[in-house]
Amino acid sequence: MAIINLNDLRAGLRRYQRLIGLDPGSKTIGVALSDVTLMLASPYAAIKRGKLAANAAEIAAIAKKEDAGGLVIGLPLSMDGTMGPAAQAAKDWARAVSDATGLPCALFDERLSSAAVNRMLIAEADLTRAKRAEAVDRAAAAYMLQGALDASRPAPSSPD
Numbered sequence: 139m140a141i142i143n144l145n146d147l148r149a150g151l152r153r154y155q156r157l158i159g160l161d162p163g164s165k166t167i168g169v170a171l172s173d174v175t176l177m178l179a180s181p182y183a184a185i186k187r188g189k190l191a192a193n194a195a196e197i198a199a200i201a202k203k204e205d206a207g208g209l210v211i212g213l214p215l216s217m218d219g220t221m222g223p224a225a226q227a228a229k230d231w232a233r234a235v236s237d238a239t240g241l242p243c244a245l246f247d248e249r250l251s252s253a254a255v256n257r258m259l260i261a262e263a264d265l266t267r268a269k270r271a272e273a274v275d276r277a278a279a280a281y282m283l284q285g286a287l288d289a290s291r292p293a294p295s296s297p298d
Contacts, residue, residue, distance in 0.1 A: 139236040141229070144244040144290045147208045148176065155207035158182075158200060158241075159283025161248060161275060162212065162231055167193060168279030171204055172287060179283035181276035190231075194238030201241055209241050212248030212282045219247075246286040248278070 142150075151157070154174040161168035164187065171182040185196050200206065211232040216222040221229070229245060236243040 139240065139242050141233055141236065142242055142244055144210065144246060144286055147210070147242055147244040148290045150242065151176075151207040154205070156204055157283065157287070158197065158204075158206045158209050159279045159286065160197070160209055160211045160235070161279035161282055162228055163187065163275060166275045167197075168275030168277070169197070169200065170276065170279035170283040171200075171206065172283060176287055176291075179280045179287055181273070181280045184275040190234055190238060194235050197235060198239040198241070201239065207241070209236060209239070209243035210246050210283055210286045211235070211243055212279070213245040215247050244286070246282055246289070248282040248285075 148157070156174060157172040157176065159168075159170035159172070159179055161170075167185040167187055168181075169183040169185060170179045172179050182200070185193060187193065197209070201209075209232070211228065213228050213232075214222075214224045216225070232243050232245060
């Protein structure tokens with residue numbers, strides 16, 4: 139499947155279908171899930187990064203279980219907004235995961251999502267560094283997916 143525009147991805151969902159947010163890291167893939175109204179993203183899981191086929195099978199199983207109709211995958215752009223090697227690798231991975239799962243996907247800028255989540259967990263949650271590391275991947279995926287949901291939310295209709 140091709141990587142498509144976020145608004146087109148959202149518009150192509152059936153009523154009450156969810157989106158899965160993925161934050162691919164070098165060791166783990168953070169997974170988040172939207173609610174059925176596409177208003178709220180929540181942390182869902184962290185998948186150990188391994189062979190593409192195995193990771194895609196896990197993602198497809200989540201999509202089937204939760205009735206998700208698409209993927210939003212974090213794109214780690216450079217601080218100046220350009221595509222560096224990490225962003226190109228994420229784009230290639232996104233295309234491969236989309237093909238393997240049969241789910242359409244869109245990319246969304248995830249710059250500083252892990253840093254923002256880490257700051258929040260340090261400030262608000264009394265977690266050790268080890269427990270914080272476990273939570274960061276899922277929370278960063280939710281942070282990124284929430285940004286995508288907010289950015290693609292249709293404008294309210296004006297009364298006529």
